[in-house]
Amino acid sequence: MNIGTRKILDRSFTAVGIGSIIVMALALMIVVVPIVYNGIGAVFFTGTVEHRKMLQAEFSRGDSQYLSSEVASSNRYRAKVYEMLTGFEAELETMAPEKKAEYQAKYSQVRTALQALLGPLPGDPEPMLTRFKYGQTRWEKAEEKLHDLLYESKWDNTNPDVMGKEYFVNRAIGFEGTSLSRLFPYINENLEKMLLPEFTLYWGFITDSSVDSHFFGGIWPEIQGTFFLAIGAMLFAFPLGVVAAVYFTEYARPGFLNSMLRSANSTLAGVPSIVFGMFGLAFFINTMKVSESKSVIAGALTLAIMILPTIIRASEEAILAVPKTYREASLSLGSTKWNTIATVILPAALPGILTGGVISLGRAAGETAPIIFTAAVSVGSAIGLADVFSSPTPALSWNIYNLASEHEAATQIRHVQYGMVLALVTIVLLLNLSAIVLRARISKKLKG
Amino acid sequence: MLMITDVRNTSESVPVPKTTREIYLPPQRSTITGGGAAHIAAREFSVYYGDFEAVKRVSADILSKYVTAIIGPSGCGKSTFLRAINRMNDLIPGCHTTGSLLFDGEDIYGKYTDEVLLRKKVGMVFQKPNPFPKSIFDNIAYGPRLHGVNDKKKLMEIVERSLRKAAIWDEVCDRLDKNALGLSGGQQQRLCVARTLAVEPEVLLLDEPTSALDPKATAKIEDLIQELRGSYTIMIVTHNMQQASRVSDSTMFFYEGILVEHAPTAQLFVNPKDPMTEDYITGRFS
Numbered sequence: 110m111n112i113g114t115r116k117i118l119d120r121s122f123t124a125v126g127i128g129s130i131i132v133m134a135l136a137l138m139i140v141v142v143p144i145v146y147n148g149i150g151a152v153f154f155t156g157t158v159e160h161r162k163m164l165q166a167e168f169s170r171g172d173s174q175y176l177s178s179e180v181a182s183s184n185r186y187r188a189k190v191y192e193m194l195t196g197f198e199a200e201l202e203t204m205a206p207e208k209k210a211e212y213q214a215k216y217s218q219v220r221t222a223l224q225a226l227l228g229p230l231p232g233d234p235e236p237m238l239t240r241f242k243y244g245q246t247r248w249e250k251a252e253e254k255l256h257d258l259l260y261e262s263k264w265d266n267t268n269p270d271v272m273g274k275e276y277f278v279n280r281a282i283g284f285e286g287t288s289l290s291r292l293f294p295y296i297n298e299n300l301e302k303m304l305l306p307e308f309t310l311y312w313g314f315i316t317d318s319s320v321d322s323h324f325f326g327g328i329w330p331e332i333q334g335t336f337f338l339a340i341g342a343m344l345f346a347f348p349l350g351v352v353a354a355v356y357f358t359e360y361a362r363p364g365f366l367n368s369m370l371r372s373a374n375s376t377l378a379g380v381p382s383i384v385f386g387m388f389g390l391a392f393f394i395n396t397m398k399v400s401e402s403k404s405v406i407a408g409a410l411t412l413a414i415m416i417l418p419t420i421i422r423a424s425e426e427a428i429l430a431v432p433k434t435y436r437e438a439s440l441s442l443g444s445t446k447w448n449t450i451a452t453v454i455l456p457a458a459l460p461g462i463l464t465g466g467v468i469s470l471g472r473a474a475g476e477t478a479p480i481i482f483t484a485a486v487s488v489g490s491a492i493g494l495a496d497v498f499s500s501p502t503p504a505l506s507w508n509i510y511n512l513a514s515e516h517e518a519a520t521q522i523r524h525v526q527y528g529m530v531l532a533l534v535t536i537v538l539l540l541n542l543s544a545i546v547l548r549a550r551i552s553k554k555l556k557g
Numbered sequence: 558m559l560m561i562t563d564v565r566n567t568s569e570s571v572p573v574p575k576t577t578r579e580i581y582l583p584p585q586r587s588t589i590t591g592g593g594a595a596h597i598a599a600r601e602f603s604v605y606y607g608d609f610e611a612v613k614r615v616s617a618d619i620l621s622k623y624v625t626a627i628i629g630p631s632g633c634g635k636s637t638f639l640r641a642i643n644r645m646n647d648l649i650p651g652c653h654t655t656g657s658l659l660f661d662g663e664d665i666y667g668k669y670t671d672e673v674l675l676r677k678k679v680g681m682v683f684q685k686p687n688p689f690p691k692s693i694f695d696n697i698a699y700g701p702r703l704h705g706v707n708d709k710k711k712l713m714e715i716v717e718r719s720l721r722k723a724a725i726w727d728e729v730c731d732r733l734d735k736n737a738l739g740l741s742g743g744q745q746q747r748l749c750v751a752r753t754l755a756v757e758p759e760v761l762l763l764d765e766p767t768s769a770l771d772p773k774a775t776a777k778i779e780d781l782i783q784e785l786r787g788s789y790t791i792m793i794v795t796h797n798m799q800q801a802s803r804v805s806d807s808t809m810f811f812y813e814g815i816l817v818e819h820a821p822t823a824q825l826f827v828n829p830k831d832p833m834t835e836d837y838i839t840g841r842f843s
């Protein structure tokens with residue numbers, strides 16, 4: 110091959126390499142940027158006075174004196190709204206029956222929209238669910254609800270051949286000529302004064318329990334559950350995996366049984382995680398009865414079985430990568446095999462073993478399927494360490510799925526879903542980062 | 558007294574090993590016969606890798622406190638023979654031996670031989686320096702710690718003594734806590750000698766200890782062997798005939814697994830008996 114072609118070949122490899130890195134980086138950006146942007150929005154956002162009321166009532170947090178002055182100022186502007194409502198209700202009574210019925214229906218829609226925006230109205234019974242006790246806590250949500258109040262959403266289904274189309278009708282027009290028509294411009298102008306939006310830093314999102322299935326509050330139970338499950342899984346899988354790897358690399362005689370065990374291990378590494386979930390339910394809960402029903406321990410054991418093959422493989426590779434000369438040096442000094450493994454081989458293999466371990470930890474933290482049947486509940490409070498043998502726990506991975514698909518008001522709490530995703534991504538990323546740092550530090554120590 | 562035989566865990570009575578004298582001495586091409594003074598004695602000793610006989614029916618006496626050089630072309634079985642003496646070949650699957658190899662009159666491959674005890678007595682330094690990825694101190698203290706010395710002061714004594722014996726103390730005494738992999742190749746090799754000496758072996762096996770070193774470091778290792786001469790039974794495999802003639806008392810010449818000639822060094826290099834030896838030492842083949 111002449112030098113010209115060789116150079117062109119080298120250059121094209123470089124170009125393709127750099128190109129693929131750029132494509133990967135772009136793909137990563139497209140995935141990560143919205144997660145980070147929206148996830149951070151769960152902690153930093155423009156909060157309303159309703160958020161501060163909620164914090165005071167549910168978590169006794171915040172300056173209660175300042176809050177009551179805020180509430181007073183907000184109520185001054187709300188009072189006018191309430192006045193208009195009572196005025197219109199009186200007006201309704203004077204109307205002709207069929208006109209009254211028509212307005213009544215529209216009016217009750219307005220009331221519902223107002224309740225969503227500002228919280229319970231005077232004369233409403235005390236709501237049972239916490240979610241109805243407050244108006245909008247986040248300003249961007251409040252603006253959406255304001256739109257709902259000002260405009261009625263309707264669907265145009267006149268053409269059966271195409272999908273129905275949404276269009277909006279100004280509610281104010283529906284109340285033309287009544288006293289209520291003043292309400293809409295008033296609220297539009299004074300919403301800020303009624304809700305007092307303010308930049309909010311809500312760290313409690315990370316450390317608080319959720320209130321009323323994630324309508325308010327934080328995701329601490331999920332974070333804690335994820336840690337319990339992942340660390341629990343490691344407690345079982347890591348020692349077992351390392352011992353198994355030592356057996357495979359140092360003690361097992363080559364033969365039928367050994368190759369069977371090895372291929373079984375490789376196969377296990379490729380089994381879909383949902384299968385491990387079913388196995389965990391069938392074996393740990395139904396057969397072994399490690400717990401009455403779902404529990405942290407059952408989930409941790411299931412995750413442990415799932416990550417065990419990875420840990421074994423990583424450890425095996427790390428052990429096999431230890432130079433033969435270390436082993437020879439140790440044995441030639443009159444060391445026993447076991448001593449050689451414990452004092453020379455394993456320390457030298459430690460960076461690789463730990464990397465495998467931490468990556469498995471990340472995987473255990475992120476997996477959903479194995480814990481669906483064995484450990485996860487959608488909503489719950491943080492459990493104590495003593496309860497791991499009997500209690501299930503919420504966990505990030507499962508609750509991300511659950512909140513996005515099964516929650517009764519999934520669209521209302523997008524920020525919580527994104528917050529959870531960001532928390533999970535951060536945890537896994539930090540674990541992997543710590544693996545890299547750990548590996549570098551130990552390798553540096555070994556290399557001198 | 559039995560040195561390398563594990564007599565603790567056997568219910569059967571351990572057969573008393575035959576001494577070199579009692580063993581049938583087949584004709585050997587060796588002018589060196591130590592009789593009772595042989596530290597290591599091979600009789601019709603063969604080493605196989607699977608079916609391949611890498612060392613063929615070797616009979617020889619390695620005398621106590623002698624420096625014995627092993628020379629021969631590449632692949633002739635020098636390392637195999639050397640590694641057979643402290644049973645490092647046990648690590649190689651399919652490797653087995655026939656005949657007998659005695660250490661102080663005890664069978665190295667005996668049924669009750671404890672290879673760990675044997676290796677304590679028979680230390681080895683390898684071709685490529687192989688310090689552990691630990692501090693210099695921990696490298697030297699590794700063996701003594703294994704064998705039950707844990708007292709910090711005593712360990713320090715052993716470390717200093719071993720490093721002095723290996724003529725490297727002055728170079729490393731101010732950085733004992735530094736990683737041994739930071740030393741130069743020659744220093745690493747002397748460190749490995751010191752590490753072996755720290756276990757207080759009787760025999761020192763050196764497998765081409767200078768082939769990975771530059772001439773200066775090589776000279777230092779050779780000086781070191783001169784220093785240790787007379788205190789240990791030393792066997793050194795070497796490619797370098799000048800080195801063999803400089804450092805050894807007796808020399809073994811191997812060719813294709815056969816011990817062709819074993820004689821006092823001066824005699825073997827000046828007046829070889831076997832024409833093959835002559836061809837080799839005069840450089841007609843290598």
Ligand SMILES: Nc1ncnc2c1ncn2[C@@H]1O[C@H](COP(=O)(O)OP(=O)(O)O)[C@@H](O)[C@H]1O
Nearest residue numbers: 606611629630631632633634635636637638649
């Ligand atoms: N692990 C092994 N498995 C099979 N054959 C081997 C092995 N090690 C060495 N041999 C063979 O044994 C012979 C002697 O090898 P060796 O003792 O290393 O030679 P030398 O040290 O004299 O160069 C060579 O032919 C080599 O190919």
Ligand SMILES: [Mg+2]
Nearest residue numbers: 635636637765
């Ligand atoms: Mg060799």
